[in-house]
Amino acid sequence: QVQLVESGGGLVQAGGSLRLSCAASGRTFRSYVMGWFRQAPGKEREFVAATSSNSVITNYADSVKGRFTISRDNAKNTVSLQMNSLKPEDTAVYYCAASPRSYSHLEYEYDYWGQGTQVTVSS
Numbered sequence: 001q002v003q004l005v006e007s008g009g010g011l012v013q014a015g016g017s018l019r020l021s022c023a024a025s026g027r028t029f030r031s032y033v034m035g036w037f038r039q040a041p042g043k044e045r046e047f048v049a050a051t052s053s054n055s056v057i058t059n060y061a062d063s064v065k066g067r068f069t070i071s072r073d074n075a076k077n078t079v080s081l082q083m084n085s086l087k088p089e090d091t092a093v094y095y096c097a098a099s100p101r102s103y104s105h106l107e108y109e110y111d112y113w114g115q116g117t118q119v120t121v122s123s
Contacts, residue, residue: 002026002098002112009094009117012086016121020081022096022114030074033099035110036081038092038119045095047105049081057103064090086121093118 008020020036035050049070051058058070067086072079079096094117097110104110 002029002032004096004098004112004114006094006096006114006117009119011120011122014086014088014121014123016086017082017084018086018119020083020094020096020117020119022079022081024077024079024096024098026077029077029098031100032112033101033103033110034070034072034079035097035099035105036070036079037095037097037107037110038090039095039116040089040092043092045107047107048094050099050103050105051079052103059103059105083119086119088121088123091119091121 003025036048039045069082096114098112099110
């Protein structure tokens with residue numbers, strides 16, 4: 001079992017930056033693939049970024065590539081999402097998630113989810 005708690009969301013102007021953090025409970029955190037997903041109003045939840053258990057593999061959605069960076073600290077049981085050059089279309093609830101697979105960016109392969117944190121980017 002893994003429990004996930006996100007923080008760091010808020011309101012920011014276009015072009016600004018935010019850093020989301022996700023704190024995980026459980027001694028097996030280091031064995032999980034960690035991902036970030038987001039859901040904008042009226043839209044389905046979508047993949048944003050993911051990192052493998054040892055951070056060797058990272059992957060990003062094309063819409064955030066070059067602007068967002070995912071990182072994890074297995075000693076502290078945390079995963080972060082640094083978001084730069086934010087755009088109004090990045091406005092969404094952002095979710096941290098954990099998958100026991102070797103690597104995945106598919107929502108249905110993530111077993112554990114946080115409650116989400118709101119990110120709002122004003123134009």
